[in-house]
Amino acid sequence: MLEASFISSKAPISVAVLGAGHRGRAYAEQMAASARFQVTAVAESDPERRSAFAEQHQIDRARVFESAEELLALPPVADLIVVALMDQLHVGAAVSALRSGYHVLLEKPMATTLEDCELIERTQRETGRTLMVCHVLRYHLVNQKVKELLDEGAIGQIVTIDHVEALDPVFFASMFVRGQWNNEQTSTFFLMAKCCHDIDLISWFAGEKCRRVSSFGSLSYFTRECEPPGATDRCTQGCLAEPSCPYSALKIHLSGAGSHNPSIQYPDSASDVDAHRVYNSSLGCGNSRKEILHALETGPYGRCVYRSDNDAVDRQVVSLEYDHGIVATFTVTAFNASINQRFTRIHGTGGVITCDYKGNWIEVRKFPKNTFERIELPAIQAGHGGADQLIIKALAGSFDPEGGDPLTSAARSLETHRIVFAAEEARKSGRVVALN
Ligand SMILES: NC(=O)c1ccc[n+]([C@@H]2O[C@H](COP(=O)([O-])OP(=O)(O)OC[C@H]3O[C@@H](n4cnc5c(N)ncnc54)[C@H](O)[C@@H]3O)[C@@H](O)[C@H]2O)c1
The missing domain is CATH 3.30.360.10 (Dihydrodipicolinate Reductase; domain 2)
Structure with a gap:
């Protein structure tokens, strides 16, 4: 169990990040810019993301892990864990981290069932660790x-x-x-x-x-009912509507790859500061035209928006x-x-x-x-109009002697x-x- 005195002192709070995706990276960057935190460990299953993150935060190789489960099976390697995994992995990671003695910054949603949300809250109360949910707004x-x-x-x-x-x-x-x-x-x-x-x-x-x-x-x-005449399963299969379709994956991901396509309205908000980069980073491939085209021909982001498996x-x-x-x-x-x-x-x-x-x-x-x-x-x-920075500031404040319960x-x-x-x-x- 980590010593509370360590946290209440002004020494940097060491941080392990689970999931070095969009959110894990955003929080780590804010933490790296704060004297109160030091990012010292990462668990990320994607090898490229893992090594880029480890390099950016100069993490000792002994604290770089291939999965959250591997890190959590060990005695604590840091004071605080950031759970920035996909939604369904939140409960396992948060509960295990709290029981090991970590404080937790938990991405929303807390979990995907009410029972699991309750389990997280109960575990937080029983362990007395700090847990803040990333309701950044x-x-x-x-x-x-x-x-x-x-x-x-x-x-x-x-x-x-x-x-x-x-x-x-x-x-x-x-x-x-x-x-x-x-x-x-x-x-x-x-x-x-x-x-x-x-x-x-x-x-x-x-x-x-x-x-x-x-x-x-x-x-x-x-939905299928709204597809335009001539639609194909993928934008890469000669869809007749592709040239005029605002959802053309070719336009979104390929037109001027690496730069904004002026014909598309990109969100300018939040984590989507450079939307094109974000959209393309979801593809999980390199930035060359050949690699992007292959991802669109085989992966989820090349599918027709009227013929996907969405609900x-x-x-x-x-x-x-x-x-x-x-x-x-x-x-x-x-x-x-x-x-x-x-x-x-x-x-x-x-x-x-x-x-x-x-x-x-x-x-x-x-x-x-x-x-x-x-x-x-x-x-x-x-990100989030500055809220990504402010939530990390608030997290730091919650460890001050007068800090109290986090707002979230x-x-x-x-x-x-x-x-x-x-x-x-x-x-x-x-x-x-x-x-x-
Ligand atoms: N607070 C907000 O405003 C906000 C905004 C967007 C997303 N989110 C939430 O943040 C979470 C992460 O979203 P994201 O956009 O960063 O997703 P992401 O896919 O970019 O990041 C998740 C990362 O976890 C890694 N991963 C998956 N399984 C793993 C495992 N077992 N061990 C270690 N790493 C593993 C993936 O490789 C990926 O890099 C989601 O729950 C999402 O709902 C919150």
Whole structure:
């Protein structure tokens, strides 16, 4: 078991990263830039990612592992573990790490079943280790400020919250039609995979317990019924619609490989700073035209978006009712006209708050005097509009003597994961689901 005194001293907290993919690398980069952390171990099953990560963080060869399981079978090799594996591997890694004595930074979703989320929370309580869930949106400057305004009563009592997540269709198709979150069997359902952040954010703003949820949504566009005439299983098979198809894998991955294709709307947000690089890094091949073409001819990213094995919904609405009558709506759509965006509008008994997470502004209108204030917040150059940096700062702060429970602790995150499971049950059953 690691000594608490070590953590409470100002010595750097040593970190082992499980999964050196997009998220593992993003957190490690923020940690490397902080004096409070030192990345000293990695477990990554892909040899190229593993060696690039080990080299970037100058990790001793003895602390470079081929799998999370191999690292976790040993006595602790660090103070803290970052679990940045795919969704279904979270529970095993988090529980094993906590039981070994590690503190844990756990990517969302906590796990893919409610029972496993509960197991993680229970294990965290029993071991007394710190566990922070990566609900990064809570740490974004705009959302922090909105929460502060709500808590100080700037718009009176909250009445309604409306929150929209609008995704770039090309981004959606890459991740949720062709990519590794396209099917519940291999990852988790769409609302959990993409929007557990949003339900968490709405619930944090509401500051009350959620009582009931209902939900509607479906996969209605990225289906066989919507395919254009002349479609083929893959974009590389002479599809007649390919030249005009916005989802052409040839355009997304090959046109000017390594540079942005101006004809495609790339998301500019978050972890997708250089979307083309991100899209192509998902292919798991080199950057030459030949290698990319081979990946499109044989791998998941070359499949026709109307003929994939996807079951992720491409639209969903969730209605939520909180204690004391606050009601909220959440809408997610795969069909934004441009980049990925999130919009929030909160009506209170004394005014209205609107905010733009991308534009870093908040507007507050108050009545009856009809005052108006626009608050501009600084842009931070890190993933998720700076939130990737702020969550690591908050993680460091949670080890200070006055640190307290993380804002996205296991217990708080379990509560909002419960709502996501209930919403999905409501969507599938067509019933209103009560939360006890
Ligand atoms: N907080 C956020 O905003 C946010 C954003 C995107 C993704 N995520 C979540 O982060 C997690 C990781 O997503 P990602 O985009 O980094 O995926 P990724 O595929 O880029 O990274 C996962 C890495 O784990 C490696 N891996 C798989 N099995 C392994 C094992 N047994 N041992 C060691 N390494 C193994 C893979 O080779 C891969 O490099 C997912 O759960 C995802 O839902 C969170």
